[in-house]
Structures are given as C-alpha cells and as structure tokens.
Amino acid sequence: MLTWGDEYPIHQTPEPVWVAGSDRNFYDRYFFNGYSKDGSVFFGAAFGVYPHLNIMDGAFSVLKDGVQHSVHLSRVMHHERMDTRVGPMKIDVLQPLHSVKITLEGAEGISGELTFEGRHFPVEEPRFQRRSGSRTVMDVTRMTQNGHWNGWIEVDGERIEVSSYYGTRDRSWGVRPIGAQDPQPVVPEKPFQFYWVWTPLNFENLAVYFHVNEDEKGESWNTRAVLGMDGADAEGLMHLDSPKFSAEYEAGTRRISKGLLEVTDTQGRLHKVHYEPLSIFQMKGLGYSHPSWGHGVYKGEYAIEREDFKPGVMTWKEPTNLHIQAISKVTHEGPDGKSSEGIGALEQLFIGPHAPSGWKDVLDA
Numbered sequence: 001m002l003t004w005g006d007e008y009p010i011h012q013t014p015e016p017v018w019v020a021g022s023d024r025n026f027y028d029r030y031f032f033n034g035y036s037k038d039g040s041v042f043f044g045a046a047f048g049v050y051p052h053l054n055i056m057d058g059a060f061s062v063l064k065d066g067v068q069h070s071v072h073l074s075r076v077m078h079h080e081r082m083d084t085r086v087g088p089m090k091i092d093v094l095q096p097l098h099s100v101k102i103t104l105e106g107a108e109g110i111s112g113e114l115t116f117e118g119r120h121f122p123v124e125e126p127r128f129q130r131r132s133g134s135r136t137v138m139d140v141t142r143m144t145q146n147g148h149w150n151g152w153i154e155v156d157g158e159r160i161e162v163s164s165y166y167g168t169r170d171r172s173w174g175v176r177p178i179g180a181q182d183p184q185p186v187v188p189e190k191p192f193q194f195y196w197v198w199t200p201l202n203f204e205n206l207a208v209y210f211h212v213n214e215d216e217k218g219e220s221w222n223t224r225a226v227l228g229m230d231g232a233d234a235e236g237l238m239h240l241d242s243p244k245f246s247a248e249y250e251a252g253t254r255r256i257s258k259g260l261l262e263v264t265d266t267q268g269r270l271h272k273v274h275y276e277p278l279s280i281f282q283m284k285g286l287g288y289s290h291p292s293w294g295h296g297v298y299k300g301e302y303a304i305e306r307e308d309f310k311p312g313v314m315t316w317k318e319p320t321n322l323h324i325q326a327i328s329k330v331t332h333e334g335p336d337g338k339s340s341e342g343i344g345a346l347e348q349l350f351i352g353p354h355a356p357s358g359w360k361d362v363l364d365a
Helices: none
Strands: 027-034 041-050 056-062 067-076 089-094 099-107 110-118 128-133 136-157 158-175 194-200 205-213 221-228 240-248 256-263 270-282 302-308 324-331 339-353
Touching: 027 110, 027 324, 041 270, 041 324, 041 339, 056 099, 056 110, 056 136, 056 158, 056 270, 067 099, 099 158, 110 158, 128 302, 136 205, 158 194, 158 339, 194 256, 205 240, 221 240, 256 339
Parallel strands: none
Antiparallel strands: 027 041, 027 158, 041 056, 056 067, 067 302, 089 099, 099 110, 110 136, 128 136, 136 158, 194 205, 194 339, 205 221, 240 256, 256 270, 270 324, 324 339
C-alpha cells in the first residue's frame, strides 16, 4: 500500500512507509510542554501515530489557577501517517529540528495556535532498551529540545496570550506498550519497577537537560545530561559528566519536594541545580496512564472528549496519578560562584522498589 510518505526519501527498509517493522507496539510520537516564566500557566500536548494499530491520537491540556483542562482525540488513520490531523488538532513541522506548530480549532471549548522554536539543536538521548525475559518491552529513540513558544490559547472564552513562553518538545519512536494490554505476559511474572526523572530546564541564556532511569538498586541504566547555550548546534552542545540526582519527598508520598542535580562539565568543574516544585501537571491529561484514553486505545472511527480536574487535590497513590510533571523553580550554581534562576519541568514516575529512596514495594512511601 502506498501512502504520502512514499513521496519522500525517508524509507528505511524495502517496504513502503506504512510498514514499520514487525512489532504491533511500534509508535511515533510528539510531546510538548510550555509555561509562562512565573509558572502560572502550563500547557502540554501529545500526538501519537501507531502504524500497526491503524490509530492516530492527540491530546492538549492547560493548567491555570489550579485547574487542568484537557481534551482527548482519536481516529482511525487509514494507514496515512503523514496526515497529522485528528479532528480539530493538527501538527505542522515548519522547519525540521527547529520549529513546529500546533493548531487546535475549537476542541470542546479549547482552542489554540502555538509555534515552538528551538533554542539549541535537539539532544539525542541514549537508546532505551528493556526486556521482560526475552520479550522486548521498550526499544526507543528520543530527542529533546528546549525552546520558546508564541501564539495563543483559549479556554471557555478566556484567551491566554503566549509570548516568549519557555518550553520543551520531544520526539520519540520505537517500541513500547501501547493500546490493549498483552493478554499473555512473560512468566514467571515479576513486579514492575520503573524510576524515571526527566528534567528539561530553561534559564535566561541557556538550557539544561537531564534524565535518568534507575533500577531497584538505584543504578542507572539510561541517563544523559547536557547544557545548551542559545543557538548551539550539534557540536556546540556541552555533554555533562557524572550526573547525580538526589531527592527529598513529601512525607508519606513519592512526590519530590526538593531535588538536587550535580554534574561536572568538560573541564571537570562542578555544577549544581536545585529544584523547588511549584505545582503539579497530571500527565494523564495527555493520555499517559489514562484509564480510558491511554495511547493507542481504539475509540472508534473518531472520538473526542473534554475533562477537567484539580491536580493539587488528587490522591498521589492512585496508579493513574503517579506520572506527573512538577512545574519547578530551579537555581543553577556554576563553578565560578555565580548563580541564575530558571524554570522547568521535573517529570517523575516511580513504581516499585528503589533502595536510595527506601522503597521496597510497589507503592510504599
């Protein structure tokens, strides 16, 4: 079957573009967040393509005055991966690896037109590979880019002018669990464990990126830390060494109350970044771990639904509430004694044992 993609020189195999390997869980996704410089407004968007499920879905969510307003969308894509529209939501690549536009035309009371421009060349994260026994659970490539947003958002008639907001976008593709759950897991089953911290941060003249996956012993199996000055190309990104992240948690929870990142630059000098969470953005507002709008779930030929909730009063221990981004004030302490303040997202998803945090079970605190 031929599709729009076959018109472009992007083939990776002898197959037409509509074929993406052999794994049913292959996906291709955009993620975005953006926020005012005081953190009072925070928005996020996600857009996913699932070639072997023949589904395309999207979501847009705005957090303001303690209320998160979200709209979820899904459609059968009829194997056309290049038509990146689901109902009133559309993604346009304006300049590859630099600028992308989101359009939302009257989706259940939420509208917007937002353009992202990168501050530096995207950071390629190390390849994520995890197996359960011999079965591949995750095999993913990701790229992350900090930048600025301009445009507008409207929620129930209230217009928000977005002028030089900070934010981040990522692109990821590969294999991870999507759609319906596998009816036959690998035996003997083992308790699921996942410790994930992802923190793209924006300062006045530079951006800092850090992420880590740790196992139950606290040993990293995937991590990267990068400093990007405005305008840095691929060679100009400064890869930081020996990243160490430590956290304090709110009493009786797995929510970070304070964080500290320590890294060394290419000259061996120590840098510290302190995190002070301000508010919580629920990732299920974008479909992550959502009980009915999970990524790749079949909703019929076309479906759209609005939901509103207050993240600050939601129970942390409910499994669908575990995955969050904490909008955080951050302070960078440089090796020369100078410091600067910025803002960013402290994404966190913690399930299962983690010795450094004192957790021994699935959701003990």
